Amino acid sequence: MKLRHYELIAWGQRHIVWGTLRPVATLQVQEQVALAPFTTLGVGGSARFFARVASENELEEAVAFATKHSLPLFALGGGSNLVIRDEGFHGLVLHLAIGGEMQMSGAGDGIRYDVPAGVSWDDFVLSACEHGLTGVECLAGIPGLTGGTPVQNVGAYGQEVSQTIGSVRVYDRVVRAFLVLTNEQCCFAYRTSCFNTQPSGRYLVTQVSFDLKAGASAALRYPELKSRFLDSTPLPLEVYHVVREIRRAKGMLFSASDPDSRSAGSFFKNPFVPASRLGEIAEEAAVAPASVPHWPAALEDRSAPHVKLAAAWLVQMAGFPKGFSDGAVGISSRHSLALVNRGGAHFSDVARLRDRIREEVYARFSIRLEQEPVELGPETRDPF
Ligand SMILES: Cc1cc2nc3c(=O)[nH]c(=O)nc-3n(C[C@H](O)[C@H](O)[C@H](O)COP(=O)(O)OP(=O)(O)OC[C@H]3O[C@@H](n4cnc5c(N)ncnc54)[C@H](O)[C@@H]3O)c2cc1C
Structure with missing residues (x-):
């Protein structure tokens, strides 16, 4: 031996x-x-x-x-x-940071893309779009690595990774072995999956496999995106570039040299409320109900119809406009949901502003905003 x-x-x-x-x-x-x-x-x-x-x-x-x-x-x-x-x-x-080659397989319309966890997410999206594949083009410009995307079921401009993930290869710390989870086993929902709910930390993602489409039309669900192409049918690569442009304009394209993008993305999740509450929320904000930004929400486990509200709008209405400053931290001048580090900030500065915003939103609308980014500290538990 x-x-x-x-x-x-x-x-x-x-x-x-x-x-x-x-x-x-x-x-x-x-x-x-x-x-x-x-x-x-x-x-x-x-x-x-x-x-x-x-x-x-x-x-x-x-x-x-x-x-x-x-x-x-x-x-x-x-x-x-x-x-x-x-x-x-x-x-x-x-x-x-598990790197390596992205592997494409399959023929005809359906193409499988196996992507190691350590590959930059945007590099993968660019590669898929350059090959003319659709399914992730609206997710261009989201920072981070591919292995992080299933965790909170990353989404933007009408697409979520749950729509194209075929399977996820993980190390399961309970059974102490590598295994492959199917899409259904990932239990994807809005900003959640088995990776951040079961409890978080059980699975270490080493590879994500996506099922993409060749020859299909790129997805244009969001009005902001639709209006850029009017009646034309853009190629995935065109959508990729336009999404990045829109993101850059909103400070949502990370660049170390752009202080407006020194954030953890959206700091709060969009809250779900019963549709019947729209009227009172509009009254509180002194606007017409139709002016409250909201989307119908498909929540299978709730009997009453719900809507998803724009957390960004709630934050603004609670008195925190874009560009708001609070010492070393503030709100991006281009995005109401991005708490930014203006230089030399500590976690305590971020937490103070976060808590002020939450308290004001709750005082005005009786809605508790949930933090989107994961918080790591001495109390973070690891049950495995
Ligand atoms: C400017 C900006 C814009 C953003 N825009 C969007 C957006 O439009 N939509 C959106 O959904 N998100 C957005 N985000 C949030 C973020 O980019 C995504 O959630 C991203 O997928 C996180 O990946 P990451 O590799 O950076 O993960 P990290 O931040 O490093 O980790 C996040 C969580 O995932 C876990 N994790 C990471 N990698 C693995 C792995 N391989 N295995 C197991 N667990 C893992 C971590 O333990 C942690 O719990 C944005 C962030 C920024 C800064």
């Missing part, structure tokens, strides 16, 4: 470990790594331990490391839906 060796660097020491199972890459576990630079909002403290995982073998090693040392574990992707608390995280942050 041939022995192979690998190294595990931890607690500043170097352990030489002999294994017999399979060739494994070098896993480096670093100590006290600042997490703010790994996020688009750029606030918060350090991880006690941090490992960049570039393969499934390294992932297993990292999980074993956390188990051996009884450390809570947290999966980090592109950090674009994440807020780090100032106290940091006392466990192991596993940066899931």
Whole structure:
């Protein structure tokens, strides 16, 4: 039996470990790594331990490391839906950067795209659109990595990843094995899935497979998008570029040099309310009911008809306009839902503004806004 060796660097020491199972890459576990630079909002403290995982073998090693040392574990992707608390995280942050080639297969209309978790989401969307495939073109320009997209069922301009995800390859920390979840097993709904509800942290996504269409028309459901093409039928790549343009204009295209985009995206989810409440909400805002931005909501588990309200509108009506400033933080001058770090902000600054907004919205409309980005801090539980 041939022995192979690998190294595990931890607690500043170097352990030489002999294994017999399979060739494994070098896993480096670093100590006290600042997490703010790994996020688009750029606030918060350090991880006690941090490992960049570039393969499934390294992932297993990292999980074993956390188990051996009884450390809570947290999966980090592109950090674009994440807020780090100032106290940091006392466990192991596993940066899931599994890269590699995207694989296309299938013939005719249906094309399957297998995308490693560490591939930039926008790179995948661009590649699909360049191949003339439809299904993800409206999701252009969303920051982060592909492995992060099933977690909150990423969506924009009338598309959600749940509409095209065929399956997701994961490491299941309960059964301690890699397995493939079908779309149905992912339990997708608005901004939720089994990855952030079951409880969060059970599954580590290593690959996402998308079922895309060749030769189909690009999706133009949102009026803002439709109006850009009038009666023409655009190619997926044209939609890709227009969506990015619209996003840039709203500060929703992340760029480190654009302070308006130094955010975690939309900070609040659009709330669902019974349709019967529209009248009183309009009255409170002193507008006609038709002027309250809302969409019909398909909520199978609710008997009364509901609508989805625009959280951005509620925030504005509660007295927080675009460009609002509160010390080192504020609201993007181009997007009412993006809390931005204007430079040197701490988590405490973000939390203070978040709480002020929530309190005002509740006081005025009796609606509790739910935070969209995941929050990581010393109290973050890892039940696995
Ligand atoms: C400017 C801007 C615009 C945005 N626009 C949109 C938008 O239009 N629509 C939308 O839905 N979102 C949007 N977002 C939010 C964000 O980009 C997406 O949610 C994105 O998919 C998060 O991916 P990530 O790799 O950055 O994940 P992270 O922020 O690193 O992590 C988010 C959550 O996913 C988990 N996670 C990440 N990767 C994995 C993995 N491989 N396995 C298991 N768990 C994992 C983390 O543990 C965490 O709980 C925007 C954000 C910004 C900053």
